[in-house]
Amino acid sequence: MGNPMRIRASATGDVVEVKVLMRHDMETGQRKDASGKAIPAHFIQKLVAKCNDKVVLDCLMGTSVSxxxxxSFKFKGGKKGDKINVTWHDNQGDSRSDDAVVS
Structure with missing residues (x-):
């Protein structure tokens, strides 16, 4: 499991803005180490964000992500006090899930 994500969520009216910083190496599989061996690909493939168990973002990622x-994303229908959950899964079977509360 990766390091904890930093999640900030704030509401303005019924629009919630969520900002997520994920800790992940995101290796493409094309770089080489000091000895010349290829570093295996290791990247986040799928990310799902939920507000009170309702999916508000479902995205696929690939090797081009840094x-x-x-x-950062926004969605309508949230309010202060709602629970935001962000979960990612990578190509090596690792995953991480963290929560935040809308302020």
Whole structure:
């Protein structure tokens, strides 16, 4: 399991803005180490964000996403006090899930 994500969620009216900083190496599989061996691909493939167990974002990622990705998105229908859950799964079977409360 990766390091904890930093999640911030704030509401303005019924629009919630969520900002997520994920800690992940996001290796493409094309770089080589000091000895010349290829570093195996290791990247986040799927990310799902939920507000009170309702999916508000479902996305697929690939090797073109940078190390420690930052993601920001907005959705309607949320309010202060709602629970936000963000979960990712990578190509090596690792996953991480973290929660935040809308402020």
């Amino acid at each position: 190390k420690d990705p930052f993601l």
